[in-house]
Amino acid sequence: MKITSVETRVVSLPFTMGGPYNYFAGQKWDHLEILLVKVQTEDGLVGWGEAFGHACIDSTRVALERIVAPLVMGQDAREIKELSQRVLRSTHLLGRNGAHVFAYSGIEIALWDLAGKRAQQPIWKLLGGVEQASLTAYASLLTYTDPSLVSQNVAQAAQEGYRYIKLHETTREATQAALNAAGAQGAKIMLDVNCAWAPAQAREVANSLKEDGLLWLEEPVWPPEDLSGLAGVRRIGIPIAAGENVAGVHGFESLIDAGAIDIAQPSVTKIGGIGEVVQVIQLAKARGIKVQLHCPYFGPGLIASIHIAAALIEDPLIEILWMQMSANPFDPWVRAEDGRIRVPKLGGLGVEPDEKILAQYTRGEVVKVS
Ligand SMILES: [Mg+2]
Numbered sequence: 011m012k013i014t015s016v017e018t019r020v021v022s023l024p025f026t027m028g029g030p031y032n033y034f035a036g037q038k039w040d041h042l043e044i045l046l047v048k049v050q051t052e053d054g055l056v057g058w059g060e061a062f063g064h065a066c067i068d069s070t071r072v073a074l075e076r077i078v079a080p081l082v083m084g085q086d087a088r089e090i091k092e093l094s095q096r097v098l099r100s101t102h103l104l105g106r107n108g109a110h111v112f113a114y115s116g117i118e119i120a121l122w123d124l125a126g127k128r129a130q131q132p133i134w135k136l137l138g139g140v141e142q143a144s145l146t147a148y149a150s151l152l153t154y155t156d157p158s159l160v161s162q163n164v165a166q167a168a169q170e171g172y173r174y175i176k177l178h179e180t181t182r183e184a185t186q187a188a189l190n191a192a193g194a195q196g197a198k199i200m201l202d203v204n205c206a207w208a209p210a211q212a213r214e215v216a217n218s219l220k221e222d223g224l225l226w227l228e229e230p231v232w233p234p235e236d237l238s239g240l241a242g243v244r245r246i247g248i249p250i251a252a253g254e255n256v257a258g259v260h261g262f263e264s265l266i267d268a269g270a271i272d273i274a275q276p277s278v279t280k281i282g283g284i285g286e287v288v289q290v291i292q293l294a295k296a297r298g299i300k301v302q303l304h305c306p307y308f309g310p311g312l313i314a315s316i317h318i319a320a321a322l323i324e325d326p327l328i329e330i331l332w333m334q335m336s337a338n339p340f341d342p343w344v345r346a347e348d349g350r351i352r353v354p355k356l357g358g359l360g361v362e363p364d365e366k367i368l369a370q371y372t373r374g375e376v377v378k379v380s
Pocket of ligand 1: 202204228229254304
């Protein structure tokens with residue numbers, strides 16, 4: 011079943027976040043953007059995927075359109091494992107963790123969507139899972155810096171039914187504000203600092219947070235490849251989560267070998283797609299390490315993560331960015347309700363974008379490689 015075209019587009023959704031907007035890589039982040047990938051096969055069947063975009067959306071898109079999409083053209087969409095090997099091998103000298111792997115991740119997710127549609131089975135079933143109506147979600151708050159805004163937004167998330175809340179903050183003050191926020195007393199708090207500190211500083215802050223009962227501390231060390239630095243922070247005793255910035259299953263093996271993590275966080279739109287995440291889960295299981303997926307997405311990347319978690323992760327917590335988003339072409343599947351997110355039941359990803367909403371929020375051109 012030959013692949014006949016790969017289409018890319020950027021879906022750009024306005025949002026508010028209960029505070030001033032954040033900046034990433036020098037850019038104001040005031041729209042949620044999905045780098046949406048549509049793969050079609052010769053029988054006319056269509057699969058949807060998502061490649062990691064964020065502030066690097068333009069570079070991922072160029073990699074996708076110029077290098078990766080041409081490599082899969084005319085190939086058999088059913089041979090996902092072989093295709094992954096071929097594409098990742100032939101682009102390896104361009105970087106094992108960057109635009110080309112992000113780009114291929116979007117195609118790979120679309121291939122699983124196609125496979126499930128063809129088999130008339132949801133992806134969680136293809137992965138050996140059993141039916142579940144919904145999974146526990148956690149509110150992944152954006153950065154507010156101001157503790158009073160942290161407190162306000164944590165209280166709001168708790169009121170909406172979230173019992174697990176993650177902060178993107180770097181101070182104990184902000185963590186205290188979350189722990190003491192109205193209605194949050196029974197909630198579990200996680201802290202993600204996005205590689206903020208050198209190891210010595212990370213150990214100092216981790217020591218100050220030791221008695222706060224955090225469910226996990228995420229990526230405390232800069233640079234993310236300093237595995238012994240991370241292992242030193244872990245010895246303080248707060249569970250350490252990391253992995254959104256490592257390359258492939260062997261990146262996780264190195265993290266585990268170094269004694270650096272308690273929780274592995276593979277990211278399906280970055281690491282090479284569903285197949286690579288499955289390998290990470292198998293490795294982590296064999297080594298006694300928990301997995302919680304990195305999935306602050308709002309399109310097929312999130313939906314694919316829900317399928318993987320439903321099938322293969324024990325007590326999964328699904329990351330849902332906590333902000334107020336306008337209409338999304340993948341509604342209602344990308345929204346949590348009362349702290350839970352639904353698991354689709356139809357074939358493949360089990361969701362189809364609403365074409366009208368898609369057209370309304372598409373930014374710029376739709377590009378078709380065929
Ligand atoms: Mg993170």
